[in-house]
Amino acid sequence: MGNVNKADLQPFLDRLTSRSVLTEDEQQAILELPGRRELVQSHRDIVALGEQADHVCLIVAGLVARFGEDSDGKRQITAIYIAGDMPDLQSVVQPVGSSALQALSMATILTVPHAALRAAAARYPALAEAFWRDCMVDADIFAQWVVNVGRRDARERVAHLLCEMGTRLGAGPAAGEVVFPFAVTQAQLADATALTGVHVNRTLQSLRRARLADVSRQAVRIPNWNALAAVGDFDPGYLHANVRPDQRLRMVETV
Amino acid sequence: MGNVNKADLQPFLDRLTSRSVLTEDEQQAILELPGRRELVQSHRDIVALGEQADHVCLIVAGLVARFGEDSDGKRQITAIYIAGDMPDLQSVVQPVGSSALQALSMATILTVPHAALRAAAARYPALAEAFWRDCMVDADIFAQWVVNVGRRDARERVAHLLCEMGTRLGAGPAAGEVVFPFAVTQAQLADATALTGVHVNRTLQSLRRARLADVSRQAVRIPNWNALAAVGDFDPGYLHANVRPDQRLRMVETV
DNA sequence: CGCCTTCTTGAAGGATCTCAAGAAGGGTGG
DNA sequence: CCACCCTTCTTGAGATCCTTCAAGAAGGCG
Numbered sequence: 405m406g407n408v409n410k411a412d413l414q415p416f417l418d419r420l421t422s423r424s425v426l427t428e429d430e431q432q433a434i435l436e437l438p439g440r441r442e443l444v445q446s447h448r449d450i451v452a453l454g455e456q457a458d459h460v461c462l463i464v465a466g467l468v469a470r471f472g473e474d475s476d477g478k479r480q481i482t483a484i485y486i487a488g489d490m491p492d493l494q495s496v497v498q499p500v501g502s503s504a505l506q507a508l509s510m511a512t513i514l515t516v517p518h519a520a521l522r523a524a525a526a527r528y529p530a531l532a533e534a535f536w537r538d539c540m541v542d543a544d545i546f547a548q549w550v551v552n553v554g555r556r557d558a559r560e561r562v563a564h565l566l567c568e569m570g571t572r573l574g575a576g577p578a579a580g581e582v583v584f585p586f587a588v589t590q591a592q593l594a595d596a597t598a599l600t601g602v603h604v605n606r607t608l609q610s611l612r613r614a615r616l617a618d619v620s621r622q623a624v625r626i627p628n629w630n631a632l633a634a635v636g637d638f639d640p641g642y643l644h645a646n647v648r649p650d651q652r653l654r655m656v657e658t659v
Numbered sequence: 660m661g662n663v664n665k666a667d668l669q670p671f672l673d674r675l676t677s678r679s680v681l682t683e684d685e686q687q688a689i690l691e692l693p694g695r696r697e698l699v700q701s702h703r704d705i706v707a708l709g710e711q712a713d714h715v716c717l718i719v720a721g722l723v724a725r726f727g728e729d730s731d732g733k734r735q736i737t738a739i740y741i742a743g744d745m746p747d748l749q750s751v752v753q754p755v756g757s758s759a760l761q762a763l764s765m766a767t768i769l770t771v772p773h774a775a776l777r778a779a780a781a782r783y784p785a786l787a788e789a790f791w792r793d794c795m796v797d798a799d800i801f802a803q804w805v806v807n808v809g810r811r812d813a814r815e816r817v818a819h820l821l822c823e824m825g826t827r828l829g830a831g832p833a834a835g836e837v838v839f840p841f842a843v844t845q846a847q848l849a850d851a852t853a854l855t856g857v858h859v860n861r862t863l864q865s866l867r868r869a870r871l872a873d874v875s876r877q878a879v880r881i882p883n884w885n886a887l888a889a890v891g892d893f894d895p896g897y898l899h900a901n902v903r904p905d906q907r908l909r910m911v912e913t914v
Numbered sequence: 915c916g917c918c919t920t921c922t923t924g925a926a927g928g929a930t931c932t933c934a935a936g937a938a939g940g941g942t943g944g
Numbered sequence: 945c946c947a948c949c950c951t952t953c954t955t956g957a958g959a960t961c962c963t964t965c966a967a968g969a970a971g972g973c974g
Contacts, residue, residue, distance in 0.1 A: 454896065470802065472802060472803065472805065472806035472810075473806070474806065474810045474811065474892055475892045476892075478810045479810075480805060480806045480809045480810045482801075482802040482805040482806065483802070494795040494798065496910070497788060497791050497792045497795060497908070497910065498792055498795045498796070498799075498899070498908075499908075501799075502799050502802070502803070502896050502897035503799075503802055503897075522910050522911075526784065526910075526911055526912070529781065529784065529787070532784070532787055532788075532791070533752060533787075535791075536752050536787070536790075536791040536794070537752045537753055539791070539794065539795060539798065540749040540752060540753045540794060541753070542798065543749065543794065543797065543798040543801060544753075544756070544757050544758075546737075546798060546801035546802055546804075546805065547725065547727060547737040547738070547757070547758055547801055548727065548757070549801075549805050550727065550735060550737040550801065550804050550805050550808055550853075551727035551728070551729065551735045551737065553805055553808050553809040553853070554735045554808040554853030555727075555729045555733045555734075555735045555853060556729065557961075557962090558961080558962075589919085589920065589921090590920075590921070591919095591920075591921095598808070598809030598810060599962075599963090600962075600963055600964080601920090601921085602922085602923090602962090602963075602964080602965095603961090603962055603963070605921065605922060605923090606922090606923090606962095609922085621920080621921095621971090621972095637729060637730045637731075641709065641757050642757035642758075644753070653752070653753075653754075655751070655752065655777050655781075656777075656781055657781070812929070812930090813929075813930075844951085844952065844953090845952075845953070846951095846952075846953095854930075854931090855930075855931060855932080856952090856953085857930090857931075857932085857933095857953095857954085857955090858929090858930055858931075860953065860954060860955090861930095861954090861955090864954090876939090876952080876953095915974100916973100916974095917972100917973090917974090918971100918972090918973090919970105919971085919972080919973100920969105920970080920971075920972095921968105921969080921970065921971085922967100922968085922969070922970085923966100923967090923968085923969095924965105924966090924967095925964105925965090925966095926963100926964085926965090927962105927963080927964075927965100928961105928962090928963075928964090929960105929961095929962085929963090930959105930960090930961085930962095931958105931959080931960075931961090932957105932958085932959075932960095933956105933957090933958090933959100934955100934956090934957095935954100935955090935956095936953105936954085936955085937952105937953080937954070937955095938951105938952080938953070938954085939950100939951085939952075939953085940949100940950090940951085940952095941948105941949090941950090941951100942947100942948085942949085942950105943946105943947090943948085943949105944945105944946090944947085944948100
């Protein structure tokens, strides 16, 4: 489906440099990663359950989710990934995963060989560090997701999820109205919040009536960010987004 | 209090080498890590919420949990750590965490300076790799925890948790009766399973009546491991425990 | 135009929570 | 060694949030 384009890798590099300090050379090494562009249809597996991979995928466009599954087929989304994310970066170091990756909507991905990432990490320890750090942010999000699903009621859960996605997509927080694209079905929201589709529907209606959030098939409109964040008990710290430049990290020396 | 003992570090090294291939020198570097032994009372914070740490903690004995908290004070355990675990290893690369670490029972820990771990990782890239890998196993456990809390009912949830802890503590799976020490209160089980203490109590009674598990304040007795695993829909793959020696991983070259 | 997915609504049932209070257990000091 | 206290465990009854089941409406795409 076509070869890699530097523009495809830029969002991933931006993601890394938003939290880690990288030299010019190190940044260049990221932009020069090889990869193959692919188009994935909605509901199609990108990584199947238990599959042993020799490449990772970088999301260029669209939404991708990590799925866990109960034996009686009840699905649970454990993470949602957006453009610039490398959802299975951990497979570089742990090739057999225990969950599946599936496109939530039509998505464009870039597959990058493990070998290339390992070579880059071996050449530049700061890249290994940045990779590790990025994975730990994902782990923080997992932990927060447990709290969300475990300790909040339907309305709070949905509100929290909308705030998380709005923040990660760079739309919030903001004083006025916030609108961001978020093309998921109510059934997918149900899989993410551990509710049923029916109850997600009623919850979205309730949020809309309360003028807290208006979720359509294409986008989310949040008239008052702070009000929704209060309902969802949302504290963005765990996302490690919007890190101030002087707080970006680098432990290793420059080679 | 008191100084580090090599015997304290051995379980951590065993944990690392159970999944990663390390040379003699690398193993020695782990065993020579400096640290301070400390005793932590039950219910005491080891790492407070949002605290910036300059050291990690290694559990020598006892149980430690990662806590998330709702704004109205409802607590949720997002992970339980046992002897040999380094619950905040990720802080080496991400020093400000977004959750607290608290002792579930009286625990002995070893505090190890970040500087020492960073030096070891810089000297031996295979150690950095092993650290990263270990963190990713924890992340896999988080993801599974989301499924557990999100998609299983009370009985399944408790059964799954018991199987997970039994497996991690090296007691299961086994054909006959399995007994392992697990000193938690019902309130703590409730925090872990996202139930109330009252309902955990009734659920434990139900498991006991069904001869599936007998949970006391000190230990867990599982008369029939496979039966409990079936109830809890437990598939141990995500724990990456009991990895065959030939499946242990090393990506980097030896220095 | 017709089909298939997604959304919407109603009604009934159930799993879990909340509130309340008493029993049991473990440790401490007199 | 007993008395006391505080934590933990246990039990009951009523309330509630969410699910399940069912069916029709709306929306998108060939």
